Amino acid sequence: xxxxxxxxxxxxxxxxxxxxxxxxxxxxxxxxxxxxxxxxxxxxxxxxxxxxxxxxxxxxxxxxxxxxxxxxxxxx
Numbered sequence: 468x469x470x471x472x473x474x475x476x477x478x479x480x481x482x483x484x485x486x487x488x489x490x491x492x493x494x495x496x497x498x499x500x501x502x503x504x505x506x507x508x509x510x511x512x513x514x515x516x517x518x519x520x521x522x523x524x525x526x527x528x529x530x531x532x533x534x535x536x537x538x539x540x541x542x543x
Contacts, residue, residue: 468528475534476520482542483516490516515541 490513497505519539528534 468534471531471534472525472528475525475528475537479519479539479542483519486542487513487516512541 490509494506494509494513497509519542522537522539524537525534528537
């Protein structure tokens with residue numbers, strides 16, 4: 468299971484990459500217009516995306532099926 472867990476984490480990283488890139492652009496736009504509240508919101512969402520690989524359910528999964536079921540809502 469440890470190898471499967473690492474593979475699953477890599478899959479999650481691939482899924483979050485375009486989302487992070489999009490948020491980078493949105494953050495820069497918010498920065499340009501000085502929208503501090505939007506920057507804070509975007510920063511929180513980016514952190515949530517970074518944290519998807521730290522989901523305790525990944526390490527707790529005992530079967531490949533249980534591991535595949537771990538897809539955080541933020542990536543859906």
